[in-house]
Amino acid sequence: SQQGEEDPQALSIQEGENATMNCSYKTSINNLQWYRQNSGRGLVHLILIRSNEREKHSGRLRVTLDTSKKSSSLLITASRAADTASYFCATDASWAASKLTFGTGTRLQVTL
Amino acid sequence: DGGITQSPKYLFRKEGQNVTLSCEQNLNHDAMYWYRQDPGQGLRLIYYSQIVNDFQKGDIAEGYSVSREKKESFPLTVTSAQKNPTAFYLCASSPAFSGSADTQYFGPGTRLTVL
Numbered sequence: 001s002q003q004g005e006e007d008p009q010a011l012s013i014q015e016g017e018n019a020t021m022n023c024s025y026k027t028s029i030n031n032l033q034w035y036r037q038n039s040g041r042g043l044v045h046l047i048l049i050r051s052n053e054r055e056k057h058s059g060r061l062r063v064t065l066d067t068s069k070k071s072s073s074l075l076i077t078a079s080r081a082a083d084t085a086s087y088f089c090a091t092d093a094s095w096a097a098s099k100l101t102f103g104t105g106t107r108l109q110v111t112l
Numbered sequence: 113d114g115g116i117t118q119s120p121k122y123l124f125r126k127e128g129q130n131v132t133l134s135c136e137q138n139l140n141h142d143a144m145y146w147y148r149q150d151p152g153q154g155l156r157l158i159y160y161s162q163i164v165n166d167f168q169k170g171d172i173a174e175g176y177s178v179s180r181e182k183k184e185s186f187p188l189t190v191t192s193a194q195k196n197p198t199a200f201y202l203c204a205s206s207p208a209f210s211g212s213a214d215t216q217y218f219g220p221g222t223r224l225t226v227l
Contacts, residue, residue: 042218
């Protein structure tokens with residue numbers, strides 16, 4: 001089964017609004033990563049947050065991690081049409097540190 | 113898509129045939145990975161390799177085989193034993209294994225269709 005589960009499965013917002021996606025996982029982790037995938041393309045790494053970190057920023061991205069709840073959120077501020085893509089969380093389980101396990105993804109649609 | 117190339121972009125196969133998907137990287141990364149993605153789904157790990165001449169099964173290795181004879185190359189063979197091979201296949205690489213998973217760099221993918 002998937003280690004990470006994203007919520008919501010799909011999200012539609014207007015340009016300029018903020019988009020929030022959530023990820024829940026099941027086992028202890030070393031780190032959690034967020035990736036973006038444009039339709040029919042490979043994944044692109046966005047941000048990595050380690051298990052001893054609670055929040056991290058990168059440009060318009062803000063990631064939080066709550067290890068007690070086994071959850072993370074990705075916030076994209078001031079969204080743009082170019083942000084339209086699928087977003088995946090990936091976890092590195094502490095007992096299998098060489099592998100990432102990906103969630104099912106959130107499909108984000110940003111309209112003009 | 114970084115320094116990882118996958119070929120071909122589209123591949124059509126008849127049932128019963130084996131096909132090999134190519135993955136090459138020029139990032140000098142030690143680790144390489146193969147994932148399968150089905151429509152509307154996340155990625156599932158097929159095989160991974162942390163070093164040349166060594167590889168491990170992922171979560172869905174049945175019906176697939178790999179080799180890692182060179183650091184820059186990690187070809188995936190989809191055999192006739194794979195019951196439902198139609199999918200989008202993604203190759204990735206990451207720097208030397210350091211005790212926790214590094215950022216992975218993905219190729220553009222190969223879409224395999226079984227006719």
